[in-house]
Amino acid sequence: MLDIAFAKPALPESGALVLPLAEEDLGGGLVGEWDRLLGGSLARGLAAAEFKGRKGQVVTLFAPGGGLSRLVLVGLGKREALDAGGAEAAGGHAVAALGKEGIASIDARAIGGWAGAPADIALGAALRAWRFDRYRTKEKPEDKPRLTGVKVLCDDPAAAKGEWASRRAVADGVFLTRELVSEPANILNPPEFADRLRKLEKLGVEVEVFGQKDLEKLGFGAMLCVSQGSAQPPRMVVMRWNGTDQKKRDSKPIAFIGKGVTFDTGGISIKPAGGMEDMKWDMAGAGVVSGLMMALAGRRAKVDVVGLVGLVENMPSGTATRPGDVVTSYSGQTIEVINTDAEGRLVLADVLSYCKKRFDPTFMVNLATLTGAIIVALGNEHAGLFSNDDDLARRIEEAGKSVGELAWRMPLGEAYDRQIRSDIADMKNVGGGRAGGSITAAQFLQRFVEGCPWAHLDIAGVAWGGKDQPTVPKGATAWGVRLLDRLVAEHHEGRSAQPLPAPAETEEAAVSGAGSASPAVLAEGTPGSEAPLPAPDLPARPAAEPAPAPRATRRPATRRPRR
Ligand SMILES: [Zn+2]
Numbered sequence: 001m002l003d004i005a006f007a008k009p010a011l012p013e014s015g016a017l018v019l020p021l022a023e024e025d026l027g028g029g030l031v032g033e034w035d036r037l038l039g040g041s042l043a044r045g046l047a048a049a050e051f052k053g054r055k056g057q058v059v060t061l062f063a064p065g066g067g068l069s070r071l072v073l074v075g076l077g078k079r080e081a082l083d084a085g086g087a088e089a090a091g092g093h094a095v096a097a098l099g100k101e102g103i104a105s106i107d108a109r110a111i112g113g114w115a116g117a118p119a120d121i122a123l124g125a126a127l128r129a130w131r132f133d134r135y136r137t138k139e140k141p142e143d144k145p146r147l148t149g150v151k152v153l154c155d156d157p158a159a160a161k162g163e164w165a166s167r168r169a170v171a172d173g174v175f176l177t178r179e180l181v182s183e184p185a186n187i188l189n190p191p192e193f194a195d196r197l198r199k200l201e202k203l204g205v206e207v208e209v210f211g212q213k214d215l216e217k218l219g220f221g222a223m224l225c226v227s228q229g230s231a232q233p234p235r236m237v238v239m240r241w242n243g244t245d246q247k248k249r250d251s252k253p254i255a256f257i258g259k260g261v262t263f264d265t266g267g268i269s270i271k272p273a274g275g276m277e278d279m280k281w282d283m284a285g286a287g288v289v290s291g292l293m294m295a296l297a298g299r300r301a302k303v304d305v306v307g308l309v310g311l312v313e314n315m316p317s318g319t320a321t322r323p324g325d326v327v328t329s330y331s332g333q334t335i336e337v338i339n340t341d342a343e344g345r346l347v348l349a350d351v352l353s354y355c356k357k358r359f360d361p362t363f364m365v366n367l368a369t370l371t372g373a374i375i376v377a378l379g380n381e382h383a384g385l386f387s388n389d390d391d392l393a394r395r396i397e398e399a400g401k402s403v404g405e406l407a408w409r410m411p412l413g414e415a416y417d418r419q420i421r422s423d424i425a426d427m428k429n430v431g432g433g434r435a436g437g438s439i440t441a442a443q444f445l446q447r448f449v450e451g452c453p454w455a456h457l458d459i460a461g462v463a464w465g466g467k468d469q470p471t472v473p474k475g476a477t478a479w480g481v482r483l484l485d486r487l488v489a490e491h492h493e494g495r496s497a498q499p500l501p502a503p504a505e506t507e508e509a510a511v512s513g514a515g516s517a518s519p520a521v522l523a524e525g526t527p528g529s530e531a532p533l534p535a536p537d538l539p540a541r542p543a544a545e546p547a548p549a550p551r552a553t554r555r556p557a558t559r560r561p562r563r
Contacts, residue, residue: 001171002095002129003149004122004164006157009107011037011066016104018072018094020121022079023053025110034107038065045071053077056089056470058097072097076110084120085404087111091124091150092470098147105151108160118154119163125150126171127471132182166299170485173295174478180287181463181476185263185280190227190311193262193283194235197290197309203297210236218354222329222346225337227312229267229320236351239293239307243300243493253304254492255361256293256484257351259344259368260286260311267314267340268322281476282344284463285367286311288480295485302493308355310347314340326425330354331448334425342429344370345444352448362492363392363453366445367480368460373437374410375461382408383479384458386442392455399486404471405479407457410439417443 017034019042025031026046035042045051045061055077064071074090074097076082090111098104106125108118129147133139154160180188180196188196194209201207212233215224220236227234244251264282265271271279281287286309293307321327325337327346331353335346348366355364374384383400385407387393393409400407416439419431427447431440442456462479465472472478 001168001175002126002147004126004168005149005151006118006122006160006164007105007151007153008155008157009109009153012068012105012151014067014069016070016072016098016101017068018074018098018104018106020074020076020090020094020106020108020110021051021053022076022082022110024079025076026051026053030107030110038068038071041065042071046073049073051075055081055086056093058093060097069101070098072104082111082113084114084116084402087117087120088124088127088404089470091121091126092128094121095125095128095147095150096468096470100142100146102146103149103151104147105153108152108154115159116163116167118152118157118160119167122150122152122160122164123167123171124471126168127174128473130175130178130473132179132475135184169298170295170482172298173291173293173485174481175291176294177284177287177291177478177481178476180290181281181284181478183280185313188280188283189232189262189313190235190260191233193260193286193309193311194237197237197239200239200290200294200297203294204241205293205297206240206242208238208240210238218330219328220330220350220354221327222335223310223312223350225321225325225327226261226267226314226340226343226346229317230313230315231317232262232313235311236354237309237311239290239309241293241297241301241303241305241307243296243302244304251304252362253306253359254488255355255359255364256289256305256307257348257355257364257366258286258289258307258309259283259348259366259370260309261344261347262311262313264314264341264343265316267343268316268320269339269341270316271341278464281464282314282369283311284369284459284476284479285309285344285457287476288367288459288463288478288484291478291481292484295481296488301485301488303488305488306355306359306361308351310351312343312347314343316340329448331450333427333447336422336425336428338428339430342441344368345429345441348445349448352445352454353450356448356450356452361452363389363455364449365392365396365455365457365484365487367457369463370456370458371438371441371460373434373441374458377410377438378408378461380461380465382406383462384438384442385409385455386412386439386446386458387453387455388412388446388449388451389453389455392453395487395491396455396457396483399490400483403482403486405462405483407483410442412439412442412446416440417446420444 041064049059051059053075057075059073061071074093111117261282264279289307330350420427422428
């Protein structure tokens, strides 16, 4: 993490200065003040570079005087449209423009209108500066980024420091997720993943680890059929953060569940070789839940929350599950495994049922890089959101917009549910063909939530980015940590906690109707018309070059987040 400090404005003795400016600021007092300190070079530089303050415009002036090595101008766009996301982006752009500088000062005074503005710039800078370079041993020192610290100049450094504490905790959570997702699968296998989560105990998180024998005893037949082909044993980790007053605790926890397939070959339904290396991040859902728990504990969130991750490796071998095998899940429901590459839902099925039975949570939100079909539907701009609860779904969508992590609600319904009927078991693990593959996957999960308010986020298209974005460097995005942290902060902490209404009747009907003998309106596939295409959890290469996710339009209501 970048060293972040806050100080009163003053000319730095050395290093770089970053000056974010809105379009309206160019002739203003701030520019005049720095221009005087720098002997007129700022005004000349602004004119020569045709800097207009447009959003995202970045201009660097070298050796501008006053002992500075460089002056970076970052455009903020129109002042009235500026918000927390704009401030974060400015911090991110600044870091990207600082090149080989070791330290830099950012004058945050042009960004204002809400209490946390200087801390928002710092957050953007920290998020952009993160880098995973554990395995680069030959990089020359001059090629490494050297930025170690950023000093944010503002009128009230003490207040900014206070605002920074909670953001720093969230950044720490994001970094844990990015690190877990970036690690290769030979290092981050299920036991190693579980071991790393032990470090959350230092923050006060209770961490329970379940091994092969424990899971066998519990009857996790769905999850264990995924790991049985691998030399790596499975793990389930249950993390608990109890942030409410111990004496008054009578509320149910909220629950987050993550798919953690540390490597997905597809199993016997093996994936094509091209791009299979991407399947190291088929554990991104579990990575996000882990980072979220770190963020909530780190900022001492006043909420009781459980985070559960199911960790397995999906390999083909003589002991692997065969297509056509029937397994019995923790819930007692039987599953015909048609495609061993649709394994994430098998893992989640048992963890969701277990979570519901043990904790009876207010709601369950699961995250999973579940289907390649969601990338076909939504590209890399939105995660797929499926829910049996309209209020929960709306809150997730809104929280996502306020932090720039977008989710788009997809349908559920009985007609889709019928597509996962099996001739031999209670259900099969894929639908009849490629059509609606993300939805039939969600229907499968819904059969294991037993009426609990629930949302499923299919993050296959957003967990990994193909290019740099202002606050998210190329690679693991940690999409979801900030969204869910915001969801908790807005709706589930302290006096602002708002209970969710009971789940909608219609969705209940969809669950119960699944097992009933209602007439089959949709035929299960179209035999003979086309060779059945596999409906893998993920295509081998989900996105060669994902487009950068657009910054969400931020709403005034969320400009000044309560933390
Ligand atoms: Zn798979």
